[in-house]
Amino acid sequence: MARPPIEVVILGTSSAAPTVRRGLSGTVLIREGETVLFDCGEGTQFRMLAAEVPRRKFHHIFITHLHGDHIFGLGGLISSLNLAQREYPLHVWGPRGVRRFIEFLVNFPRRTRLGFKIDIHEFAPGYEGVICESKEWTVTSLPLDHTIPSMGYRFEEHELPGRFDGTKADELGVPFGPERGILQRGEAITLENGRTVTPEELVGEARPGRIVSYCTDTAFTDTARKLAQNADLLIHEATYGDEFLEMAIDRKHSTIRQAATIAKDAEVRKFVATHFSTRYDGPLLRDLKTEGREVFPDLILAKDLLRVEVHDRDDA
Numbered sequence: 496m497a498r499p500p501i502e503v504v505i506l507g508t509s510s511a512a513p514t515v516r517r518g519l520s521g522t523v524l525i526r527e528g529e530t531v532l533f534d535c536g537e538g539t540q541f542r543m544l545a546a547e548v549p550r551r552k553f554h555h556i557f558i559t560h561l562h563g564d565h566i567f568g569l570g571g572l573i574s575s576l577n578l579a580q581r582e583y584p585l586h587v588w589g590p591r592g593v594r595r596f597i598e599f600l601v602n603f604p605r606r607t608r609l610g611f612k613i614d615i616h617e618f619a620p621g622y623e624g625v626i627c628e629s630k631e632w633t634v635t636s637l638p639l640d641h642t643i644p645s646m647g648y649r650f651e652e653h654e655l656p657g658r659f660d661g662t663k664a665d666e667l668g669v670p671f672g673p674e675r676g677i678l679q680r681g682e683a684i685t686l687e688n689g690r691t692v693t694p695e696e697l698v699g700e701a702r703p704g705r706i707v708s709y710c711t712d713t714a715f716t717d718t719a720r721k722l723a724q725n726a727d728l729l730i731h732e733a734t735y736g737d738e739f740l741e742m743a744i745d746r747k748h749s750t751i752r753q754a755a756t757i758a759k760d761a762e763v764r765k766f767v768a769t770h771f772s773t774r775y776d777g778p779l780l781r782d783l784k785t786e787g788r789e790v791f792p793d794l795i796l797a798k799d800l801l802r803v804e805v806h807d808r809d810d811a
């Protein structure tokens with residue numbers, strides 16, 4: 496049976512400052528009731544409420560870099576989690592400096608006492624590799640190319656065991672009971688009639704986990720392509736259109752054409768462009784879409800609260 500899709504919600508799509516229609520960077524990934532947040536720009540907690548993001552299992556925040564448009568929402572969010580009587584720890588992962596910022600946020604206001612622990616995990620500039628591994632998924636990071644150290648993230652589920660062929664098991668006379676579990680664990684069984692049944696006969700190949708890559712803020716760089724390689728969903732910044740290519744290079748951001756090139760080269764299944772300069776509000780956003788789609792025809796132009804589903808590859 497197909498498992499429920501991973502849901503990704505783009506909470507805000509504006510670069511640097513909000514506009515009337517668009518908020519700042521923040522993206523949630525919801526998987527089997529668990530919520531993971533990437534970046535936390537100002538207003539993120541409002542958008543999480545608007546998107547009805549579940550908070551029952553919310554343990555991890557991944558911060559890409561320490562520009563205000565990606566972190567200024569942390570104070571309000573932490574404060575609200577505290578008021579909601581949160582008890583279990585919150586893990587915040589990000590570049591060096593995130594600890595000092597959070598400690599300031601938590602310690603500056605008078606007469607507040609946090610009822611939960613914040614575990615902060617800092618990484619030195621240029622860090623490459625696994626940063627967090629849960630029972631069911633792994634997050635790896637590679638450095639992006641921005642004006643300050645910026646971490647790109649790749650969220651990847653662990654492989655799933657192959658599908659069990661129930662119809663064939665019935666035909667072979669494998670009883671309903673522990674025998675089926677033994678086969679699914681990869682061991683052979685012997686039926687009452689003496690016939691040996693091996694797992695290869697009934698269990699398909701292991702199924703790859705789903706991959707979501709999050710690359711912002713960054714100039715056009717091959718590390719983003721590596722993070723995105725073969726992903727089911729890539730979220731990549733696209734601050735400018737072609738006319739501001741020089742500015743993109745200068746400020747270490749990407750044009751939407753460059754972002755679409757990363758998506759194409761990495762052969763991703765879905766690509767969402769976001770983090771648009773405030774100058775692209777309204778109809779001008781259509782021009783961005785046109786430029787990006789010249790490279791990646793199925794490009795999805797993010798808008799605030801856009802929801803994208805990530806299915807298993809064989810259910811898609």
Ligand SMILES: [Zn+2]
Pocket residue numbers: 510511520562564565712770
């Ligand atoms: Zn930014």
Ligand SMILES: [Zn+2]
Pocket residue numbers: 560562641712
């Ligand atoms: Zn930035």
